[in-house]
Amino acid sequence: MSQLAERAPLFTDEMEGGLTLTLATEEATRCLLCFDAPCSQACPAGTDPGAFIRKLRFRNVTGAIRTIKTNNPFGWTCGAVCPTAQLCELACSRTQIDRPIQIGKIQRFIVEHGWNMGFSPIKKQAAAKGKIAVVGSGPAGLTCARELALSGYEVTVFEKKGLPGGNLRYGIPPFRLSEKGVEREINEIAALGVTIKTNTPIEGKDGLEKLKDQGFKAVFLSPGLWRPIRLGIEGSNLDGVMSATDFLGTLRGPDSDALAAKVKGKTVAVIGGGSVAMDTAQWAKKLGAKDIYVLYRRSYTEMPAEEKEKIQALNDGIHFLILTQPVKYNGNGTLKSIVCRRTRLGGPDDSGRRRPEEVPGSDFEMSFDMAIEALATQPEAELKDFEGITWNGALVSAEGESLRTSLPYVYAGGDIVRGPALVVEAVADGKRAAEAIVNHLEGKGE
Ligand SMILES: Cc1cc2nc3c(=O)[nH]c(=O)nc-3n(C[C@H](O)[C@H](O)[C@H](O)COP(=O)(O)OP(=O)(O)OC[C@H]3O[C@@H](n4cnc5c(N)ncnc54)[C@H](O)[C@@H]3O)c2cc1C
Ligand code: SF4
Known part of the structure; x- marks a missing residue:
């Protein structure tokens, strides 16, 4: 095994509990390679642990990195903060024998290992299909932005705060989620051609309408919940x-x-x-x-x-x-x-x-x-000003599968639709909304 392979991961300095390649591979060797892997079915964002653990087990490390990063732009973040004991690891078949595979730790290690190797599996696409706006740069907004950029759209993310990341930056403490790791995942998204405009809130009753007037063909609304009760x-x-x-x-x-x-x-x-x-x-x-x-x-x-x-x-x-x-x-x-x-x-x-x-x-x-x-937290009061958006109590109302709102060009997801939820659920919403937007704009049927 090369020294590079065994080197301590770069992104765990502020956080506890990182694995090495040997430990991660040994852990992957405990995997039962289940058919219809229950762990994969339990991941809201479709990160597919069954596939990346299998690849690691058979020493296909780059394949494992590709699986995670293709399915989840915040694969490292989710590996660090997902409540895995309630999701993939709860579903893991190995639990019936002794204890679940440490899926979260393996996931985090694999992404860090890719960074250490300088391997980036996701390639930039030409942005030729028109402009789309995203409101809010939390995990929901940035995931949606990445998926749309990979589908060939020119995406601009509008962010109210001084730095992007939402709760990944301003909520979850750095001793649980290293800022360097979050920055790395955000930079990967920006490198695909996504423009992130910070200190640029979208507000006012015609805030969404104005985006449409500026030529954005669709809007993904993911401002989260920032008003403390x-x-x-x-x-x-x-x-x-x-x-x-x-x-x-x-x-x-x-x-x-x-x-x-x-x-x-x-x-x-x-x-x-x-x-x-x-x-x-x-x-x-x-x-x-x-x-x-x-x-x-x-x-x-x-x-x-x-x-x-x-x-x-x-x-x-x-x-x-x-x-x-x-x-x-x-x-x-x-x-x-x-x-x-x-x-x-x-x-x-x-x-x-x-x-x-x-x-x-x-x-x-x-x-x-x-x-x-x-x-608890609730939406910022000024969001209620947006004309044409229907609210379901304190939250934005969006259609089950497509996440489309009452304004036909606006989709919404993450905490603003779910209430206080999880990073992995925000990622899932970003992916779903991006797919629905592409289907709608390209007439693929919803
Ligand atoms: C302290 C804390 C700890 C947490 N720990 C965990 C954990 O361990 N595991 C886990 O899975 N989840 C955890 N969560 C929950 C998780 O962080 C959220 O579910 C997730 O970040 C929601 O993502 P989002 O994209 O919907 O919104 P957010 O992350 O809230 O991002 C929304 C973004 O929109 C911006 N915005 C708001 N209004 C506007 C506007 N008008 N114009 C432009 N931008 C705007 C905000 O500034 C923000 O950057 C935690 C949350 C907190 C607060
Ligand atoms: S459920 Fe557990 S044992 Fe089965 S494929 Fe997933 S990680 Fe492996």
């Missing part, structure tokens, strides 16, 4: 109280050092029980917070974060205050304490989870320097 309790405007969206986003921008200094040595409350709450708590920990408490109004079992995230947080010394509801932030300009109320679980709510009920007379107060609300 807040508790709205007394004291929310105190210094030290913020949303997780602001906390995570600020740490990726020019004010990161100032925020980091505010966290160091402090007692931090993170309010919420999902994956974003766990990421927020973990990042506060890495910044040197003295004590971190996750405040959650239901019980441990109802916390929506993945089990492994919760266990990791507990192992890292993050405290969980369950059945606890903040009711007031106290302080004089700056947060000093939080008044909390005990809750108990009642009957199931619309989501099927048991409803938290406040316990009268159970208020207690705890000292905190910071409170970070990691509740």
Whole structure:
């Protein structure tokens, strides 16, 4: 085996757990080479682990790289952040013998190995079929852009923020998803001729219409969910109280050092029980917070974060205050304490989870320097201005298969249609919408 082949992958420096070629190949050798591979059927984006693991097993490394990158422009990202235990690895037949194949780790390794080899399997196509616009440069938008560029269209992605990537850049922390790796996958897409215009929001009631007037034949709308839902309790405007969206986003921008200094040595409350709450708590920990408490109004079992995230947080010394509801932030300009109320679980709510009920007379107060609300997110208010778009409650309404909206030239996907979802689902939507757009524009029937 050559030294190059065994060299540690380049893109794992900020992240734990990368494989080497030997380890990845050994792991692939455990694969049962299933007919109609259940792992492949379980991948929402059609990354086809059954095929790339088979190729790796038989030492066809370039073939494995080609399979991943053809099927999923964010193959490396998905290898790093997909909840594989709920998707491909849950479906893996090998589980019935001992334990599933480590599909996510193999996937991430194969892509990194391709980068180390300087092998890029996807080639640029001539853009001769007309212009298409994409609104938002998250995984949904950039995937759609790449697929359309590969089909011969001239694609422009309009992005509101200063850098492309959506939640891959401003949400998921770099200790779980290295910025260098994300940049590499975005650069691969740009290298196919996709233009990404940052600091260029599409907004206003005629925002989409104007794109049409500029000659874009179709629009893919994928602006995600960037407006945090807040508790709205007394004291929310105190210094030290913020949303997780602001906390995570600020740490990726020019004010990161100032925020980091505010966290160091402090007692931090993170309010919420999902994956974003766990990421927020973990990042506060890495910044040197003295004590971190996750405040959650239901019980441990109802916390929506993945089990492994919760266990990791507990192992890292993050405290969980369950059945606890903040009711007031106290302080004089700056947060000093939080008044909390005990809750108990009642009957199931619309989501099927048991409803938290406040316990009268159970208020207690705890000292905190910071409170970070990691509740849900919803679409930015100005998106509702777009004329002709039908909404399904808080989300954009789009047809099941084609993802076409009520405006015939506009398709939509990713979190804006699904609600808070997964990177791999955003990739899946980008692929589906691109296919529907091509079929529509080229009269192939939908
Ligand atoms: C903290 C956090 C951790 C997560 N962890 C995971 C994980 O471990 N695994 C996983 O699979 N998923 C995870 N997710 C979810 C995942 O990141 C999202 O499901 C995914 O990014 C959605 O992709 P998207 O393309 O729909 O939108 P986004 O990634 O939100 O991108 C939308 C983009 O559109 C831009 N935009 C918004 N409005 C406009 C406008 N008017 N004009 C132009 N541009 C606009 C935004 O600035 C943004 O760049 C996490 C999310 C968060 C917040
Ligand atoms: S389900 Fe598991 S054992 Fe079967 S092909 Fe996929 S990775 Fe291999």
